[in-house]
Amino acid sequence: MLWIIAAAFSFSLMKPPAAWGHADLLALIESAGKQIETDPKSAALYLRRGQLYRFHLDWELAERDYDRASQLDPNLTAVPLNRGKMLFESGQNDRAKVQLDKFLASEPNDADALLTRARVLMKLGQRKPAIIDFGRAIEHAPEPMPDYFLDRAKAQAEDGDNEAALRGIDQGLKRLGASSITLQAYAVDLEVAGKHFNEALKRLETISSQFERKEKWLAQRGEILVLAGRDEEAKKSFNEALTSIESLPARLQQTPAMQNLKKRVSNALASIASRQNADHKK
Numbered sequence: 001m002l003w004i005i006a007a008a009f010s011f012s013l014m015k016p017p018a019a020w021g022h023a024d025l026l027a028l029i030e031s032a033g034k035q036i037e038t039d040p041k042s043a044a045l046y047l048r049r050g051q052l053y054r055f056h057l058d059w060e061l062a063e064r065d066y067d068r069a070s071q072l073d074p075n076l077t078a079v080p081l082n083r084g085k086m087l088f089e090s091g092q093n094d095r096a097k098v099q100l101d102k103f104l105a106s107e108p109n110d111a112d113a114l115l116t117r118a119r120v121l122m123k124l125g126q127r128k129p130a131i132i133d134f135g136r137a138i139e140h141a142p143e144p145m146p147d148y149f150l151d152r153a154k155a156q157a158e159d160g161d162n163e164a165a166l167r168g169i170d171q172g173l174k175r176l177g178a179s180s181i182t183l184q185a186y187a188v189d190l191e192v193a194g195k196h197f198n199e200a201l202k203r204l205e206t207i208s209s210q211f212e213r214k215e216k217w218l219a220q221r222g223e224i225l226v227l228a229g230r231d232e233e234a235k236k237s238f239n240e241a242l243t244s245i246e247s248l249p250a251r252l253q254q255t256p257a258m259q260n261l262k263k264r265v266s267n268a269l270a271s272i273a274s275r276q277n278a279d280h281k282k
Contacts (some may be wrong), residue, residue, distance in 0.1 A: 032049035044069070046066075050066045084117075115133070118137060118152075127135050132147065147182075148181055149168055150186055153172075163194075184204075188203045201225075235269060242265055
């Protein structure tokens with residue numbers, strides 16, 4: 001039965017499987033309601049249904065069930081955590097912080113709560129405490145996801161500390177593997193922003209080496225070389241990108257993404273040619 005599936009998840013960390021759809025959630029909510037009818041004093045059942053309402057974006061119904069769960073068992077610590085996550089997801093960040101503070105007062109090393117509060121703090125414009133919470137979430141998570149490192153790096157960059165952001169990204173790459181594309185891609189952006197063009201190109205090469213098709217990365221390489229003032233190398237990279245695009249089957253060449261990439265590369269080559277012609281006339 002569907003309720004058995006729902007029961008398999010931890011109340012504090014319960015997440016909806018990607019395969020769940022609207023009808024699945026409604027069925028699970030209905031099943032949870034029937035269980036509550038047979039055991040109306042179970043705080044855990046109200047918490048479970050509150051989770052399901054949260055996944056279905058029924059914020060008011062979720063909060064009502066969290067209220068009931070808290071009334072039935074004031075010591076059920078998962079309530080403020082999940083209420084805080086629901087409030088964050090519904091854009092009620094001030095209230096979310098209050099709930100997450102309450103939970104973390106008793107569970108100060110809970111990585112999920114720390115990560116959520118860090119994201120709430122970012123929404124509230126409190127970057128420095130958010131960076132601390134991101135760091136603590138990374139420290140205490142058994143298996144931190146790339147987003148933990150990425151979100152911290154973005155917070156550090158927004159706070160004006162690109163060097164700390166890069167160090168944090170490299171910490172993530174060391175822990176998760178240098179092939180992490182999302183982290184390397186953001187590191188490329190940070191290197192470019194700091195005018196560390198050679199470092200950016202090295203990181204881009206690490207990304208590119210993981211893909212059979214290179215046209216996207218060749219185009220980006222050309223753009224970095226332009227910023228570095230290395231037009232001849234940029235032309236070569238752009239022309240290699242065009243060759244790669246033109247070698248694709250026609251159906252792939254005609255996709256909007258590939259058409260946009262081709263236009264981007266062609267415009268970049270035209271810009272280089274125009275600039276070189278202007279310099280030649282001087």
